[in-house]
Amino acid sequence: MVFAVEAPAVLGNEAEPIIRLDRIWKSFGRLEVLTDVSLTVQKGEVVCIIGPSGAGKSTLLRCINHLESIDSGSIHFEGRPVYRYIRAGRAVTDSDKRIEAIRAQIGMVFQSFNLFPHLTVLGNVTEAPVHVLNEPAGQADERGMAVLRKVGLAGKAGAYPHQLSGGQQQRVAIARALAMNPKVMLFDEATSALDPELVGDVLRVMRQLASEGMTMVVVTHEMDFARDVADRVIFMDQGAIVEQGPPHIVFTAPRSPRTQQFLHSILNRNGNLDGSLPPEPIDNSGQATTGGHHE
Amino acid sequence: MFSLDDMIQFLPSLLQGAVLTITVSLLAFCLALACGLATGIARMSRLWPLRVPAAVYIQFIRGTPLLLQLFFIYYVLPYVGIVLSPFVSGVLGLTLNYTAYMAEVFRSGIQAIPKGQWEAGASVGMSRRLMLRRIILPQAIRIIIPSIGNFFVSIFKDSALVSVITMRDLMFSGQLLASATYKHFEIFTMVAAIYFLISYPSAKFVEWVEMRLDVARRPVVLGIRT
Ligand SMILES: Nc1ncnc2c1ncn2[C@@H]1O[C@H](COP(=O)(O)OP(=O)(O)OP(=O)(O)O)[C@@H](O)[C@H]1O
Ligand SMILES: [Mg+2]
Numbered sequence: 437m438v439f440a441v442e443a444p445a446v447l448g449n450e451a452e453p454i455i456r457l458d459r460i461w462k463s464f465g466r467l468e469v470l471t472d473v474s475l476t477v478q479k480g481e482v483v484c485i486i487g488p489s490g491a492g493k494s495t496l497l498r499c500i501n502h503l504e505s506i507d508s509g510s511i512h513f514e515g516r517p518v519y520r521y522i523r524a525g526r527a528v529t530d531s532d533k534r535i536e537a538i539r540a541q542i543g544m545v546f547q548s549f550n551l552f553p554h555l556t557v558l559g560n561v562t563e564a565p566v567h568v569l570n571e572p573a574g575q576a577d578e579r580g581m582a583v584l585r586k587v588g589l590a591g592k593a594g595a596y597p598h599q600l601s602g603g604q605q606q607r608v609a610i611a612r613a614l615a616m617n618p619k620v621m622l623f624d625e626a627t628s629a630l631d632p633e634l635v636g637d638v639l640r641v642m643r644q645l646a647s648e649g650m651t652m653v654v655v656t657h658e659m660d661f662a663r664d665v666a667d668r669v670i671f672m673d674q675g676a677i678v679e680q681g682p683p684h685i686v687f688t689a690p691r692s693p694r695t696q697q698f699l700h701s702i703l704n705r706n707g708n709l710d711g712s713l714p715p716e717p718i719d720n721s722g723q724a725t726t727g728g729h730h731e
Numbered sequence: 732m733f734s735l736d737d738m739i740q741f742l743p744s745l746l747q748g749a750v751l752t753i754t755v756s757l758l759a760f761c762l763a764l765a766c767g768l769a770t771g772i773a774r775m776s777r778l779w780p781l782r783v784p785a786a787v788y789i790q791f792i793r794g795t796p797l798l799l800q801l802f803f804i805y806y807v808l809p810y811v812g813i814v815l816s817p818f819v820s821g822v823l824g825l826t827l828n829y830t831a832y833m834a835e836v837f838r839s840g841i842q843a844i845p846k847g848q849w850e851a852g853a854s855v856g857m858s859r860r861l862m863l864r865r866i867i868l869p870q871a872i873r874i875i876i877p878s879i880g881n882f883f884v885s886i887f888k889d890s891a892l893v894s895v896i897t898m899r900d901l902m903f904s905g906q907l908l909a910s911a912t913y914k915h916f917e918i919f920t921m922v923a924a925i926y927f928l929i930s931y932p933s934a935k936f937v938e939w940v941e942m943r944l945d946v947a948r949r950p951v952v953l954g955i956r957t
Binding site (some may be wrong): 548616 | 745793845847850851852853855856857858859861865866868870
């Protein structure tokens with residue numbers, strides 16, 4: 437059962453979607469992780485992907501920048517087929533150089549930050565601009581400081597990652613991606629590894645990015661964020677897109693029973709849509725998450 | 732039993748041997764460091780024409796004694812028209828041997844770096860080469876240094892084996908003197924002392940390098956702002 441899989445009309449925009457996944461399949465050994473998934477992302481759009489653990493959300497995201505390769509189907513970036521595709525009846529694999537050039541335009545933020553521990557905060561941010569884009573060091577530093585200011589961490593430029601809190605590390609990771617001036621940002625559960633009181637800082641940065649028109653594909657368990665920020669919410673389950681649409685529809689009137697069930701379980705855990713989702717162990721004090729004033 | 736005269740008599744030739752021991756060891760060590768890194772990386776290559784020969788080479792070298800490898804280079808290669816001097820044979824043998832062991836150390840050090848580091852590098856458009864150089868090796872080196880340090884100390888001692896292919900290193904010089912004078916006790920005691928005088932400072936040097944790297948790993952903690 438697949439509901440409303442076609443992309444919504446976005447501002448009557450006739451332009452080519454920035455990302456187009458066409459009928460992609462992916463398995464790990466015998467485990468089918470993505471089964472015939474199609475997805476388009478328009479420029480400036482914020483797409484949130486939700487779904488139960490093991491649904492294939494991360495894998496889908498990682499296919500977009502070729503951290504995982506697909507078994508069949510095709511991926512288009514700005515209208516051109518990328519990574520592996522069929523051209524004139526022949527299978528083509530992009531050169532490493534071309535793959536790297538495409539990845540340089542797609543920012544990614546990982547659940548586990550993956551900062552470079554041997555580099556300072558500023559070093560993390562300027563590493564790729566200097567060595568991939570061959571930007572002069574002075575200019576890269578200046579732009580690096582600008583993105584750090586944007587994520588509120590200019591004061592930590594000289595610190596090393598291990599000296600920062602998780603929330604700060606994740607904001608550095610966002611800055612590192614932004615320093616490449618990406619055309620799209622991919623977020624894979626960017627707040628799931630954080631203590632609840634640190635989630636807000638990261639979400640604030642993500643909201644700001646969205647408001648500035650950044651194209652974003654966000655895998656998240658933060659239903660508030662998805663509801664407030666997403667142009668489109670996608671519910672995935674068992675390797676397929678089950679349902680998608682504007683957040684007010686998907687959250688309030690989901691058509692698929694699987695979506696209903698998933699939202700039900702999330703909202704039950706959560707108390708209500710206004711609280712932020714607690715991480716793994718649920719405290720049974722029955723206390724609704726109303727205390728939003730941390731720090 | 733020890734006479735100062737004897738010592739003064741033996742010392743110059745032993746020291747000459749020691750200089751050769753140090754030269755051979757340092758040369759082989761530096762070459763093996765570079766070749767070991769290259770072989771270790773080849774061993775992990777995505778291209779089988781690099782990966783398979785590297786793996787075979789490593790297994791082969793680790794599966795045979797260094798002594799035999801030296802014999803092969805010095806006594807067997809001439810049969811196929813390759814005649815090398817004792818010095819070149821010795822350096823080559825030690826280098827080939829240490830390359831295999833260092834390759835494995837580099838490989839395990841590189842593989843100890845979490846996959847997320849590669850993925851983060853890839854996600855900002857870095858090439859594998861660039862990631863290796865800028866992200867992975869600088870982190871792996873801290874894991875690798877202690878093993879490399881052990882090699883640095885042990886190569887001076889392993890180099891004694893080159894005496895079997897008539898290289899006039901410290902060991903060989905000692906043997907020559909001993910068979911000429913029959914003063915085994917004095918001569919080999921002196922040889923031992925000289926080996927120790929080489930190994931001990933190199934062990935200290937390794938400790939010093941490790942300490943310095945350890946300090947670099949823990950940068951001064953900044954005061955928390957804001
Ligand atoms: N590299 C891999 N090798 C083998 N199986 C994998 C690999 N990566 C993911 N899988 C499996 O593929 C399935 C989908 O994984 P994926 O990480 O995409 O799910 P997800 O929707 O992101 O889940 P979660 O919410 O737990 O992060 C899971 O069953 C997972 O165990
Ligand atoms: Mg995931």
